[in-house]
Amino acid sequence: MSRTAAMIVMLVSTVYFLLPVWWLFTSASKTREQFGNTNGLVFGDFNLFQNIGQLFAYNDGIYLRWMLNSVLYAGAGALIGTVISAMCGYALAKYRFPGRELIFNVVLGGVLVPATALALPLFLIFSQVGATNTFWSVFLPSLVNPFGVYLARIYASASVPDELLEAARIDGSGEVRTFFTVARRLMTPALVTIFLFQFVAIWNNFFLPLIMLRDESLFPVTLGLYTWNSQVNQIPEIRTYVIIGAFVSIIPLVIAFLSLQRFWQSGLGSGSLK
Amino acid sequence: MHLTRSMRIVALGVASAIALTGCASSGGSTSGSGAAACAPSDGKVELSFTSWIPGIDKVVDLWNAENPNIQVTVQTGPNGNGGTYKNFFNQITAGNAPDLGQIEYDALPNFRVQDGLENIASCANVLDSKSKFIDWTWNQVTFGEDNAVYGIPQDTGPMAMYYRKDLFEKAGIPVPTTWDEYATAAAAIRQQGGYITNFPQNDVNWFAGLVWQANGQWFDSSTGSWKVSLTSPESTKVADYWQNLISGGLVSKVPAWTDEWNNAYNTGSDWTWISAVWGANSISSGAPDTSGDWAVAPMPQWKAGDNAAGNWGGSSTAVLKGSKHPYEAAQFALWLNTSDEALTALNKEANLYPATKAGLSLPVLADGVPFYGDQKIYDVFAKASSQVNPDFTWGPTMTQTYADVADGFGQVLGGTGTLSDALKTGQDKTIAALKAQSIPVVQ
Numbered sequence: 245m246s247r248t249a250a251m252i253v254m255l256v257s258t259v260y261f262l263l264p265v266w267w268l269f270t271s272a273s274k275t276r277e278q279f280g281n282t283n284g285l286v287f288g289d290f291n292l293f294q295n296i297g298q299l300f301a302y303n304d305g306i307y308l309r310w311m312l313n314s315v316l317y318a319g320a321g322a323l324i325g326t327v328i329s330a331m332c333g334y335a336l337a338k339y340r341f342p343g344r345e346l347i348f349n350v351v352l353g354g355v356l357v358p359a360t361a362l363a364l365p366l367f368l369i370f371s372q373v374g375a376t377n378t379f380w381s382v383f384l385p386s387l388v389n390p391f392g393v394y395l396a397r398i399y400a401s402a403s404v405p406d407e408l409l410e411a412a413r414i415d416g417s418g419e420v421r422t423f424f425t426v427a428r429r430l431m432t433p434a435l436v437t438i439f440l441f442q443f444v445a446i447w448n449n450f451f452l453p454l455i456m457l458r459d460e461s462l463f464p465v466t467l468g469l470y471t472w473n474s475q476v477n478q479i480p481e482i483r484t485y486v487i488i489g490a491f492v493s494i495i496p497l498v499i500a501f502l503s504l505q506r507f508w509q510s511g512l513g514s515g516s517l518k
Numbered sequence: 519m520h521l522t523r524s525m526r527i528v529a530l531g532v533a534s535a536i537a538l539t540g541c542a543s544s545g546g547s548t549s550g551s552g553a554a555a556c557a558p559s560d561g562k563v564e565l566s567f568t569s570w571i572p573g574i575d576k577v578v579d580l581w582n583a584e585n586p587n588i589q590v591t592v593q594t595g596p597n598g599n600g601g602t603y604k605n606f607f608n609q610i611t612a613g614n615a616p617d618l619g620q621i622e623y624d625a626l627p628n629f630r631v632q633d634g635l636e637n638i639a640s641c642a643n644v645l646d647s648k649s650k651f652i653d654w655t656w657n658q659v660t661f662g663e664d665n666a667v668y669g670i671p672q673d674t675g676p677m678a679m680y681y682r683k684d685l686f687e688k689a690g691i692p693v694p695t696t697w698d699e700y701a702t703a704a705a706a707i708r709q710q711g712g713y714i715t716n717f718p719q720n721d722v723n724w725f726a727g728l729v730w731q732a733n734g735q736w737f738d739s740s741t742g743s744w745k746v747s748l749t750s751p752e753s754t755k756v757a758d759y760w761q762n763l764i765s766g767g768l769v770s771k772v773p774a775w776t777d778e779w780n781n782a783y784n785t786g787s788d789w790t791w792i793s794a795v796w797g798a799n800s801i802s803s804g805a806p807d808t809s810g811d812w813a814v815a816p817m818p819q820w821k822a823g824d825n826a827a828g829n830w831g832g833s834s835t836a837v838l839k840g841s842k843h844p845y846e847a848a849q850f851a852l853w854l855n856t857s858d859e860a861l862t863a864l865n866k867e868a869n870l871y872p873a874t875k876a877g878l879s880l881p882v883l884a885d886g887v888p889f890y891g892d893q894k895i896y897d898v899f900a901k902a903s904s905q906v907n908p909d910f911t912w913g914p915t916m917t918q919t920y921a922d923v924a925d926g927f928g929q930v931l932g933g934t935g936t937l938s939d940a941l942k943t944g945q946d947k948t949i950a951a952l953k954a955q956s957i958p959v960v961q
Contacts (some may be wrong), residue, residue: 277806279777281784303573364608371612377593454601455608458568458593458616467596471570474600477775478796478868479572480803 265494272491276484292488299488307489309461310468314447315496317464321386322443329389329438333396334427338409348397354390359445363452370456381456382464386446392438399434400427436507443500465493556641556845561587563846567835568593569620570602573867577860581853588846590618598622599917603629610634610839617841618851621669622833623658624723624912627739629836630661631914631957635668636837641848644670650856653908655873659834661911662740669836670851671873673864675794676902677727677828680801682789683813683891685712693815697759700818704768707789715790716782717764718774719927722920724830725760728792729753730910731828732820737913743958744913748923748945749938755820757937764930764937771931780804792817794830795871795899802889810888814895816902827902829910832873871899878903915951922947 267284272295278288299307336348366385370376404427412422428435453467463471473486567578567590575592582589593616595602603625609615610632621629629635638644644667648656655671679694686693686703689710694700704714718724726736734752738745747753763769770788772779782788783805791797801812817827835851837844854860861877864870872878878900886892913919926940952959 276803281781281807284777367608368612371609371614374614376612376614454596455605458566458595458605460594470600471594471596474596475570475572477800480800482572483803 268487268491268494272488276481279484279487295484295488296492299485299492302485306460307465307468307485307492310463310465311493311496313462314464314466314493317382317386317449318443318446321383321446322439325387325389325442325446326392326435326439328387329392329442330396330400330428330431330435331423332393333398334400334404334423334431336393336397337400338404338406338427351390351393354388355394359385359449360451363455366452367455376456377458377462379462382449382453382462385452386442386449389438389442389445392442395434395438396431399431403434404430432507436504440500440504444497447497465489469493556638556848558845559843563588563843565590565618565841565843565847565850566593566616567591567618567850568595568602568606568616569835570595570597570600571620571864571868571870574864576867577854577863580859580863581850585850588850590850598625603917606634606838607632613840615838615840617837617843617847619836619838620672620833621836622831623655623671624726624916626658626669626834626836627661627737627912627914628916629838630668631955634839636839636841636844636847637666637668638837638844638848638851639665639667641845643852644848647852647856650874650876652873652875652903652906654829654906654910655832655834657908657910658912659836669834670848670855672833672835672855673831673870674873674903674906675727675796675829675831675871676899676906677731677792677794677817677830678898678902679815679817680791680793680797680812681815682786682808682811684811685710685786685789694818695816696822697818697820701759701763701768704763705766708768712786713770713782713788714763714768715788715792716770716772716774716779717760717927717931719931720920720924721774721830722923722927723916724793725756725923725927727794727828727830728756729828730907731817731826732756733826733907735909735911736919737911739911741960743960744952745960746913746945746948746952748919748941748948753941754938757941761930761937775800784808795896795902796831796869798887798890798895799869810891812890813893814890814898816898825905826907827905829906871896871903913948913952914957915948915955918951919944919948 263285270285270287271279273290273292274282274288275291275295278291282288332351336344336351362385366381367376370381375381408426408430409422412426417425447464448466449464450466450470453464454470457463457467460468460471469486469489472482472489476483476486565588569592574594578590578592595605598621602619603621606615606619606621606629615634626635645665647670651671652674655674659669659671660666661668681693683693689706691703691706692699694703700714707714729736729752732752732755734747734750734756736746736748736750736753738747760769764771770782772782772788779788783791783801784807786808791801793800798814802809816825819826835854837847837851841847854864855872856874856877858877858880861870861872861874862880862882865872865880865882871883872880878896883896883900884894886894923940923944926935926943927937929935930937930940949959949961
């Protein structure tokens with residue numbers, strides 16, 4: 245009985261979360277005429293691949309450029325950001341030094357500051373050094389992730405035993421090598437979590453690129469689609485591209501989650517054996 | 519001990535950041551004072567130009583090919599109110615604004631009040647170009663000041679009436695030429711099961727276009743301080759007129775620019791749209807099944823025999839504060855908005871309708887349009903363009919005014935209050951917003 249109830253709740257929430265995605269999928273597969281005059285949740289003529297072809301060809305393929313930019317901002321940003329977070333968290337968990345708690349509390353305070361509030365100050369700072377409207381103006385601020393540091397510290401102090409580090413030191417391993425060979429492996433589930441969170445956060449980050457970037461070829465896909473959407477009144481044809489573009493842009497996120505959650509589960513599982 | 523040292527470092531960092539910011543703002547204000555002289559620069563000049571018009575880079579390429587010494591780089595972003603205006607203000611503060619920016623007429627006063635524009639009146643050819651432009655557009659970029667030009671008009675949105683010719687004929691309803699006839703037709707169409715049009719909650723600038731046609735004003739700055747008159751007799755007349763249609767259930771409440779709205783036109787449930795010239799494309803793409811059934815007639819008039827048109831939309835190309843090359847920027851802006859090749863390209867890429875008198879007879883605007891039964895619709899708009907009241911002033915806080923009036927309009931469509939109430943609220947909130955920015959207001 246309670247099992248049935250639980251299943252129903254899960255089913256309802258699944259439908260609730262997937263319905264907009266389904267709408268996006270059916271709408272992306274329609275011709276422009278059918279988009280306006282057919283039911284949003286039912287397929288029209290299946291035109292998805294022609295639509296995607298047109299999207300990729302429009303305006304000299306600027307959409308592909310945006311996707312590439314997003315993958316670069318989010319992929320490289322999350323990767324380097326995760327390494328930084330992991331090293332910070334590990335250092336805060338495993339080394340004793342004066343000011344450790346102060347630094348950790350400052351980092352913890354950083355979790356509470358919304359990224360949106362920092363965008364304008366960042367713009368003014370980057371203006372001072374003449375670096376607005378560059379790749380770095382979006383990439384560098386994306387590397388910082390206080391929540392990642394927090395998570396890495398908590399996980400490192402729980403999952404990396406001091407005895408193991410001691411043994412590595414006795415065997416002659418340097419501190420950096422110990423981190424990358426011993427600690428990194430033990431921290432993998434936390435690192436995957438940090439990577440995923442940061443990847444999604446950078447992928448969805450919209451306000452910072454909006455303020456920083458003017459050159460269309462540097463836009464991430466979120467800003468590009470928003471820009472198109474604001475031009476719909478002028479060029480109604482773009483509406484179709486916004487829909488298809490939105491659909492295509494969620495695919496990398498889906499891939500990232502599906503492929504990385506494997507590590508997530510296996511990591512948590514192996515941790516429980518200890 | 520260590521604690522205090524690290525805190526000292528933090529404090530030092532903060533102090534230097536403040537010092538740096540101070541430098542930037544003082545640097546920005548000194549560079550803006552050289553508006554009197556406008557001389558060409560030596561050597562090769564590079565200009566940046568921010569615009570959200572799709573395909574404008576292709577138009578600029580034409581200029582770059584012909585002017586190797588004045589190269590223009592196009593920057594882009596979302597439309598003005600979607601973020602680009604805020605970006606302009608941020609950039610002006612930081613001292614790295616583009617040389618040229620696209621600014622809609624209704625946003626220009628905001629930039630003027632915030633001192634964000636260069637006066638290019640002393641740049642060669644600028645004042646001489648006045649006669650080329652449609653009268654009302656020139657007034658938009660000069661604000662009626664003497665020896666001042668703050669931008670070059672780019673495009674306009676003269677208004678007319680799109681209507682379903684076939685449905686009017688079939689139902690035997692005469693095509694309205696006055697607003698009285700329009701209301702009569704609205705009732706007749708309702709009996710046929712359709713709606714004459716929708717009342718859009720959020721297109722407050724559309725409503726302003728109707729007030730403009732009725733010879734009304736919302737703002738006046740001729741005395742040096744701002745007079746707000748959203749509740750002027752003309753404005754109230756327009757509001758009461760549409761209030762009657764809404765109360766009588768004669769107009770639909772479908773929000774504009776939605777699928778529902780497109781569908782209402784596509785299925786023939788909405789019969790007319792009072793709209794600007796650029797709306798021609800919105801209908802043809804939103805209602806593809808009705809191709810050939812539409813036609814364009816002049817806007818209904820308040821008095822039979824009158825010839826007044828409103829305007830909805832349009833932009834200028836302005837030289838932003840801090841540009842080091844106002845002369846070159848002005849020459850580019852003039853070329854972009856007066857030369858046949860640029861105007862033709864702008865029309866092809868983005869359906870822009872020129873702001874010059876000569877531009878209205880461009881060859882691209884002379885042909886019949888198949889979607890409108892091969893009618894030469896641009897002839898109607900060219901005529902409307904000459905009938906727009908030359909004196910209409912926008913306020914310096916239009917984003918806020920639009921939002922507040924739209925809130926009121928939304929309540930009316932939801933069944934509470936009237937359109938005049940909404941204007942009254944908009945009036946009060948606009949005055950409050952002006953005062954909050956220390957902009958002088960006369961009541």
